Amino acid sequence: MITDVIDVVAEFAITRKAVWDLLLDPQTYPRIFEGIGACEPLETVAGHPVLLVRVGSAEVGIRSHTMQLIVERELESFELRFPMLGGFASVRLRDEHEHTRISVTYFAPGRVHPHLAELNNAAIVDWTNAGLRLLADLVLAAPTSVIVNGENSPMRRRAGVAKQIMTSGVGRTYRPDSAFKQFRRLAEWGFNLAGGYAAAAVRSPHTAAVIDDRAQRTFAEMHQRTHALAAAMSAVGLNAGDAVGLLARNHAGMVETMVAAGKLGIDAVLLNTGLPARRIEEIVQRDKLSALFVDAEFDPLVQYLHDDIPRYTTDHTPPTPGATTIDDLIALGHTEFRKPTQPGKLVVLTSGTSGTPKGARRPHPKGFGTIAALLSRIPFRMNDTMLIPAPLFHTWGLAALQMSTPLRATVVLPEHFDAEDCLRLIAEHRVTTLIAVPIMVHRILELPAPVRARYDTSSLRVVASCGAPLTAATVLNFMDAFGDILYNVYGSTEVSWATVADPDDLRTAPTTAGRPPLGTKIGILGPDLRPLPVGATGHIFVGNHMLFDGYVNAAPPNEADGMLDTGDLGYLDACGRLFIAGRDDEMIISGGENVFPRPVEEALSHLPQVSEVAVVGVPDNEYGQRLAAFVVKREGAGLDSDMVRSYVRHRLSRFSVPRDVTFLTDLPRGETGKILKRLLGGPDTNEAT
Structure with a gap:
């Protein structure tokens, strides 16, 4: 058991001024001391800052306290007081032969958190010294901001993959009587959407694969229809190596077009439905698109393109008179086409806010390792029902769709997002996983409590958000309302995933972007592309096996030690959690x-x-x-x-x-x-x- 008074003394070859500046900055504490999730300024009273400190973890419990930072003698001593608890920490600095001696005295530390009272004095001393060593690393610019989840150990990585595959139930689905056929389908079409639907058609042919606003397709139907669509596309003159544009909302026809193009070896450029006609025309010309597959509502955006670019309607709404739909193509009854040596790729457009969007070639999943990476941080399960209102032309929506086939998940695809309708779909289909972008999480939370109470959302196990930061208020309020089921994913079109914050991470530090999944490497690098210390803000670099295959017509991002620059600035804390400071061009x-x-x-x-x-x-x-x-x-x-x-x-x-x-x-x-x-x-x- 700890005592009421504990003394800690540490000495480092760093200047007193550097130590003083860091210890008087509230941001330092959650960065270098484990168990401090946040330290946020509240106000200033009598010239002294008052801070809100979040301590603990989801495992041992979390407490929030107000703390006063009171300077007693400049560059010599200050106190961190907890007036409501009657405890404090007194910090004194002294020069010692070109070193700085840091003396800390705690009074009543056990009052700060119940868990501390169960520890001994040595644990408090070790905790303090560990944080102060990271402080010294900050001053000395030690290259410690690189974290790897299994990437440097092939044996550990393979063991991790096997564990995640078995835990999720994926491995158990390959029964001896069907395993050969399933793996043959994967070998034939690749570990991609085409191979996923083909293999699932063997194991679960009558299970619903895709449910949209108007239709439902089983895994067998998805495989058969996409095969017929690929054959028809070949019959009308599309060949391996071509590229087509796909401008559609979330529905079965969009998925079928992507899969058929992949089977034929055609790249599918996923066009953002918010693009103006001029931008679409620029992309069509830049990427030399051979055909366009377009929802009927977007016909006005492509009506002025050259007549020699064939157009096909992808959805079920009444098409433009004389237009050919993908159902018309499938009805032609073609079954034969030349299988390509390489499947077609999906090209996702960047946001393009500074000009014409760049086309980023997305790699195909690399076997079970890709599934295991996300499973290591998000508990997807076999036979989930997955609601994806996040656009499929967005990296996150597309990634979820790609995850759905090996999981034999039923995917529910609404064409438009409406917060209340989203809850209705969850209740109607007993949805277990919601794939969202942050504004959707916010809009659901903004619904009046009586409206939310109309719908039974108890089936939800996972709400995975990606696309922009979630505020701490949104994170905590959402989990208070729906339970600890929120996962915050950080990534980009170029690097796929980077980190995932699970509910425990978010309860402890609500603004964190989380930790890297299996097989992922994160580095915080300086302008010289060398690692910075833990706690220091720098450029976020990410390495994994799903880095994009380059832009269609632009130079790639900076690269260092097998990692790509995300364009964001951030830092790692003492627990290995990533925090995003902002875009490098927003500072x-x-x-x-x-x-x-x-x-x-x-x-x-x-x-x-x-x-x-x-x-x-x-x-x-x-x-x-x-x-x-x-x-x-x-x-x-x-x-x-x-x-x-x-x-x-x-x-x-x-x-x-x-x-x-x-x-x-x-x-x-x-x-x-x-x-x-x-x-x-x-x-x-x-x-x-």
Whole structure:
């Protein structure tokens, strides 16, 4: 058992000023001390900052306390006081022969968290020394910000893959009587959508594979229809090596077109349904598309393209008179086509907020290792019912669809997202997994409690969100409402996945992006492409076996030690969790200070009057740049610009206070729900998913 008073002394070959600056920065504590999930400024009282500290873990419990940081003698001593608990930590610094001695005295540490009372003094001393060593690493620029999940150990990685495959039930589905046929189908078509539906047609032919707003397809029907569609595409002159454009919402016809193109060796360029006609024309010309497969509602976007580009209708709505639908092609009854040496690839477009979207060639899944990677962080299971309102032309929606076939999951595809209708579909189909983007999570949470109560969502085990940061308020409120089923995925079109935060991570540190899945490597690198210390902010690089195969017509991102630059800045904490600071082009320099918009967005999201907020950098004649906030208020909320500025002023640095505060009814968003900050006057070249 610990005592009321504990002394810790550590000494490092670093300057006292460097130690002082770090220990007086509240951001330092959750970065270098395990068990501290957050340390957020609340206000300033009598010149002393008051902080909200989140301590503990999901396993042992989490507590939040107010803490005062009181400087006693500049560069010599300060105290961290917990006035409601009657405990404190006194920190004293002294020079010792070109070293700095750090002396810490704890009083009543067991009151901070019940778990601490079960430990002994040695554990508290070890915990303190471990954090202080990371502090010294920060000062000395030790290259410690690289974390690998199994990638450097082939044996461990293979064992991890086998474990995840068996735990999920995937391995148990290959019974001896059908295993040979299933593996033969995979060998014939590849470990991709085509091979997945072909193998599933052997094992579970009558199981529903895809349910959309108008139809239902079994695995056998998906395999048969896509085979007939591929043969028809060949008959009309499409050949391996060609590329076609696919402009469609989520439905069975979109999936069938992707699969048929892959079987024929044709690349399918997945066009964002929010693109204007001019951008589509540029992509058609740039990528030399041989044909277009388009939902009828988007015919006006392609009507002025050259007549020599064939067009086919993909959905069930009444097509343009004289148009050929994919059902017409399937009805031709063709069954033969030349199988390609390589299956066609799916080309996902980046967001294109700075110009014409780049086409990123997505690799095919690399066997069971790809499934095992996500299974190591998200508990998908065999025979799940998976609701995917996230667009399939988006990397996250597409990744979920690719995961569905080896899991024999039934995929429910709504063409449009509506928060209440999403809950209806969950209740109607007993959905176990929801694949969403953050705005969808937010919109569901915004539904009035009586509306949410109408629908039985008890079948949900996983809500996996990807595409943009989730605010801490959204994370905690969603889990309080629906249970600890939320998973936050960080990745991009170029790197696929990078990290996943599970419910335990999010309970402990709600703003974290999580930890790398099996077979993934994360590095926080400086401008020289060398690793930075744990806790230091730098460029996020990611390595795994699903890195994209390059852009169709653009130079690839920077690469270092087999990892690609995501374009984001972030840091790793002492527990190996990743945190995103923001895009490298979102950071502004105001009065010589580096300032990120995201901490301001996080702070304002906790205001009960605020529904949504976006913060961007704008030019400033005096300081070079400044922040501007765009706020959507909740209905009937009383909030003005001075209140917003005052709230931020008491919680963050003075350079973080937005001089401009604009109230909007809605924030501009793209088709995937990503806020288009360029329309607010700030940079938004974010390609991350």
